Amino acid sequence: MQAQIQSVKRRRLHEDIVQQFHALIREGALKHGDRLPAERELAEQFQVSRSSVREAIRSLERQGLVVSKPGAGTFINTETLDSVVTLLSSTFGTGSDALRDAFEMRHLLEPPIAALAAQRATPEEVAKLREILEEQQRQIDQGDTGVEADTAFHFALAAATHNAALIKVVSAVEDVLQHSRGQSLEEPGRRQRSLASHRQILERVEAGDYRGAQQAMDHHLTVVEPSSPQSGETGGSEPAGWRP
Amino acid sequence: MQAQIQSVKRRRLHEDIVQQFHALIREGALKHGDRLPAERELAEQFQVSRSSVREAIRSLERQGLVVSKPGAGTFINTETLDSVVTLLSSTFGTGSDALRDAFEMRHLLEPPIAALAAQRATPEEVAKLREILEEQQRQIDQGDTGVEADTAFHFALAAATHNAALIKVVSAVEDVLQHSRGQSLEEPGRRQRSLASHRQILERVEAGDYRGAQQAMDHHLTVVEPSSPQSGETGGSEPAGWRP
DNA sequence: CCTGTCCGATGGTCAGACCAATTTTAGACG
């Protein structure tokens, strides 16, 4: 008699086991250094096969929560950086917050990225940026939202910093936000404003004005592409378009 | 006689498989969306049992690098933030640019993080930060460099932003830079300066002064923990083509 | 008390099997 139907997503057994261990660790039932029961014993307790127990342990190990020693046993390990991160992410929401977090991270990263790009962009990279904006103009004239060119611009700007780590992180963030941005650009007026804003950024980058570029990007993110229209708290405000 | 005894860790088979996949993804042999061979086929190719293959896949899945769909297959997934972070950590250590990039990224992220922390830190988190600084003081008094507490401080500060994405990225960056920071703190004077600098940051965070916190962190990173020993200042415009 | 050996417990791996979901294919139908 399950009054509440959980997500339709079928849980895999080992994932379920992992979450049970997360709970046990969070509640303090399992502390650092504790040794957990043998795999065969766990299998019996959870009423699953040893394979599932082992796959669960593999996940926990990759999260830094446990370490396995052949012949000795498997031990709780909550004194690593990894484990802290895992428990934090596990405690805080893992759903709608992600989008908000990504927006915030972009807002932190992009202005200084624009500044770095202004200092380091090669003529070829500037040309590439200009080309992208022309493409964006074409897409808009054609009635498209220009979201691809929009994303491409931010990515090319990150590339102009010549910082591989930054490029990777930005690409991940942009990818997560691309869908949301597409929605934002549905309003006709925004497309032109976004393009104009991009042009302003490029102009400062071209001039090598890193301060101006940073401010232009900040303005772009604050005014033209507002991060989170809805003030929703962690309530089940799933963005539209969620489909299994 | 203390001949350099290198640990002869036995590599577990699934660990080996995981690393092989890391390499394949890094080299570009496996791109986003690619479907990798069936588990039974992989078992035959690697000459291991299906169990080991599955445990390896479980690790990769927990790292966000792949997703498994029953009946369909297992697919490469490198467009999530998680996957980027893992690949960053996995890639680091290869190439001197990576270290420089990481320093630069930290310098971009940490000041605004300090500002966010000043706005959002709970009393418990402030207490945790203070506790970390006391621990740093103890370590220094004891003749240690205090590098663990140093890293812990930056991490706890990121945690105070309540932004899971930021926390993960910062943890990856801090992890990479911890070793280098340890070297930097070898100079005796630096330890106390670093601690004093941390105290200043905490003071601004406690006061909720996000502007002051940001400036204090910027000062900390610029003056106390300089990224590049050489003159390299961000002001100068880098000549084109300084990097392949 | 110390030392070396033995044995049970434990993690790591293997092989084969069945199930459920999905994809592909073959066949029926218009």
Add this chain to the structure above:
DNA sequence: CGTCTAAAATTGGTCTGACCATCGGACAGG
């Protein structure tokens, strides 16, 4: 010939039972 449908093949998820290398502690011997 194209389209829809049902059967077959494929694939991930799970289970069972087994063997091995290693570790820990008990135990006997010095």
